[in-house]
Amino acid sequence: MEMNRAYEEEQARLKETMEEISQQIEGIGDRYYGDNFVEQLLDAKREEDRNRLGLLLAEPYFGRLDFMEEQTDKTLPLYIGKRGMEDSKTGEPYIIDWRAPVASLFYTFTGGEEPVVYEAPEGPVGGEVLLKRNLSVRKQALERVVDSYVRGGDNLSLTDEFLLYRLGEKKDNRLRDIVSTIQAEQDRIIRAPRLTALIIQGAAGSGKTTVALHRLAYLLYQYQDQVRPERMVIFAPNTMFLDYISGVLPELGVGDVRQTTFADWVIDLLDRPKLLEKDMAEGKQWFSVGNARNEQFELSPGRCKGSLVFKDKLDQFIARYEADYLxxxxxxxxxxxxxxxxxxxxxxxxxxxxxxxxxxxxxxxxxxxxxxxxxxxxxxxxxxxxxxxxxxxxxxxxxxxxxGELDALQLYRQLFDTLAADLGDGVNIPVAVVEQTRRDLKKSIVRQEDLAPLAWLHLAFHGTPAQKLDHVVLDEAQDVPPLQIEVLKVCMNEASFTILGDLAQGIHAYRGIQRWEEFTALFSPDRRSYHELRQSYRSTMEIIEFANTILPFTDTLLPPAQPVFRSGEPVRIRELTEGEDRISYIRNFIAVNEQDGMATIAVIARTEEDSAALCQALLNQGVEASLISEGQRGYSGGISVVPVYLTKGLEFDAVLLLDVDAERYTAAPQDAKLLYVGSTRALHRLELVYQGEASPLTEGGSQLVKASLRENT
Known part of the structure; x- marks a missing residue:
């Protein structure tokens, strides 16, 4: 009865809101196409308002918080949306922007009748929360009303009900915003002070990428006189991932933020469009079967050339070159x-x-x-x-x-010639790294690991860009060398970073980091902040618990992820016998999941070669599958065939992991990280198949599955 009354109340409010938004849109007026500069500026502002109100018309708000400020007896029902709006008659807030100070209570308040406080520009404001209500409005229709707190009521943690409702929705080919379900631990990161280097260790599915994007939107709102979107950059691991996250910022009303890869950024900086043309698929050998075992990562070219030790070598070279230049x-x-x-x-x-x-x-x-x-x-x-x-x-x-012309690539060649001449004379760069790099450079081969040193040389000799950066987001930062952060720091007036990743997904360890301390050491203690997001929202409990059994093999010492209480089907681990037809089995997996409404399905192979052959076989059988390959710029959803190392950052409703045998997935840390990445891509269903001997990485998961099956029977 109470919920029926609440639903009717919100229906009436929604109707009133639609009328108010429509009236404001009608009152904006026509476009101006003349040459008057002042009128052009006014027209641009009107167009901005028109777009904002148009987006509000489809989904005006997602939450309501009834708040009574201290020393008053008036309760204010605050409706919170992705964008704010004032009442056209009174000028009072009609919809509160989610980034506004008072809106923080919607995310941080978890119950209880104690007074609450939020930080306003004029100082702390205290009061009492009387109601917290989650609302789902889609295409001007009220779909769901959930009261997660009612003062004096039973308050049976119904916040989880709304969160599970959102998490249970099927995914498409784009990452979505989480503005309606931001959790308290995520909100603290989003609203952290601007001039801080936030380093975030986030479990798979913890929403760290989405949190970073929401933080950008918050910074632009909170510090609008100090930061500009065109002076912000998001660095993603590849262009396909950029396509996957491309819709979040526009949905939050943010435009003009550059989203790129570090490789493309350096190519623009050096003005060398074909810089990586002869790279010969950098790093691919690390993902072939049998190559990710017992490698000396500390001595790998990527680790060496991205280290602060190598930065010292660069600085010594720069100083000598300048001294002898004239x-x-x-x-x-x-x-x-x-x-x-x-x-x-x-x-x-x-x-x-x-x-x-x-x-x-x-x-x-x-x-x-x-x-x-x-x-x-x-x-x-x-x-x-x-x-x-x-x-x-x-x-x-x-x-x-x-x-001399001061070309970074020529200087880089000269540096390694100098290092080769000085080997054995106190040079602590491995001989193999020096000689391999010299051979590469003679053939004009530049690898990913060379980009940060090249950028450092260019900036040292040519100076930093005139337009300094206000904020940088580094995603999948466990695969980023420390020198890359040093390069970006000199391009900023003051260091303002959101650095996020997961050491358990550090599949590029040959050029990334082993521990987050390698990054915290780059910032003074008062200008850095370390956070851990352990709650995983992506996958079901069964999938996360299975992935947690792989985690100890990654040698990261990370605690297990904490799943949201969203139960699903048990993870399946199945042996394919020699007589079974592999393609028929995969086709059946796809057909069953499509029938069950799974919109995105991934078939994950061990290598790129395996994926290409498998995708072609499925196409020959009439399955409309898409191959995800190195360098791809877009992700279209549907049925995907993909090598395991390219799945990082993506998510699918159902996942079939192939060839999880003892040869292709050993107990080595790098194999464990790859299997961990592949397993945590699944939202609702995960199945692993193998032939011959199962991977030792699945032993704990197999026992977990058997125990679960015994409990269910």
Whole structure:
């Protein structure tokens, strides 16, 4: 009866809201297409309001909080949405933007009758929460009303009911916002101070990527006079992942934030479009069967060239190069006309000392050309002036050529030639790394691990971009070297980072980090903050508990993920006998899950070669499957065939993991991380199949499945 009354109350409020939004849209007026600059600015503001109200019309709000401020007896029903709106008649808030200070109570209040406090710009504001209500409005229709708290009521933790309702929805080919279900631990991260490096260890499915995107939206709202979206960057692991997350910020009303990969960012910085053209599929060998075992990751090229030890080598090289850059001889423009080396050095090392080397070179060249021009102007005879002009210009070109062009790639080659010459003389870079890199560079091969050093050299010699960055998001940061963060720090006025990842998913350990301390050491204690998100919202309890049995093999010492109480089917681990037809089995898995309403289905193979052959076989059988491959720029949903190392960051309703045998998935940490990644992609159903001997990584999961089956029977 109470819920019926609540539903009727919210229906009436929704109708009133639709009318208010429609009236405000009608009152905006027509577009302006003239040339008046002021009118153009006003029109842009009106268009922004029109778009905001149009989005509100489809889904105006998702929550209600009845709040009574202390020392008052008036209860304010606060409706909270993705965007705010004022009442057209009174100017009072009609819908509260989720990023507003008072809206934080909707996320942090978990029950009880004690007074609550939120931080407003004018200081702390206290009061009492009388009602917390979750609302689901889709396409102007009220779908669900859940009271998660009623003062004086039973309050049986119905917040979980609404969360489970959201989590149980089928997924499409895009990541969605979580603004209606942000949890208290996530809200603390989202609203953390701007000038802080947040380092977030998040279990698979903990929502860390979505939290980082919501944090961007919050920073733009809270610090709108200090940050701009065009001065923010999201770095993702690959372009397909960028496509997958592309809809979240626009849905939150945020535009103009650059979303890119570090490789593309460096390519733009160096203005070398074909920089990685001869990369020959960097890192692919690490994902082949039998290659991710007992590797000396500390000595791998990626670990070495992304380390702070290598940064020291770069800085030493830069200092020596700058010290030796200027020729020590006088410049003789023509016979008898000399510009002393001391004057050149004074211009270069004193007057222009505050500039990076490349701008100093340009200024020195311009200064010397001006000197030449003045000396030539003092020659009265046109014929002599012409001859000496020709001579001096030739000598000037030769002088400038001796200075060098300061190209990062050429300097990088020179660095490794220097390291090769110094090997055995206190150089603590492994010989194999130096020699392999020299061979690569002679063939113009630049690998992912070379990008941060190249960027460091370029910035040191050319200076940082004129437009500094306000905030950087680094996703899948366990695969990022420390030097990459140092590169980005020098491109900012003040360090403001959201760094997130999961060490258990560190499948690029040959160029990433082993422990988060490698990053915390890069920031002063008062400007960094470490957080752990252990709650996993993506998968069912059964899937998370199975994945937790793999976690100890990853050698990360991470605690197990904590599943939300969303029970589903047991994980299936099945042996395929020699007589069974593999393709028929896969087709049946796909058909059953499609029939059960699973919108996104992944068939995960061990390698890229396996995936390509499997996808072609399914296509030949009439299955509309899509192959996800290296370098792919989009994810279309539906049925996907994908190598396990490319699944990271994605999620699917149902997952079939193939070839989980003792040969392809050993007990080594890297194999464990790959299987952990593959297993945690599933939202609702997970099945693993093998032939011959099962992987030792599944032993704990098999026992868990058997115990679960015994309990159910």
């Amino acid at each position: 020729p020590g001889q006088d410049f003789e423009a023509w016979s008898g006309k000399v510009l002393p080396a001391a004057d050149i050095a004074a211009w270069f090392r004193v007057e222009y000392r505050h500039y990076p080397l490349a701008p100093r070179r340009e200024r020195l060249t311009a200064r010397m050309n001006r000197w030449l021009e003045m000396e030539l102007n003092q020659i009265g005879d046109p014929k002599i002036r012409k001859e000496r002009s020709k001579t001096s210009k030739q000598r000037m070109r030769a002088y400038v050529k001796r200075l």
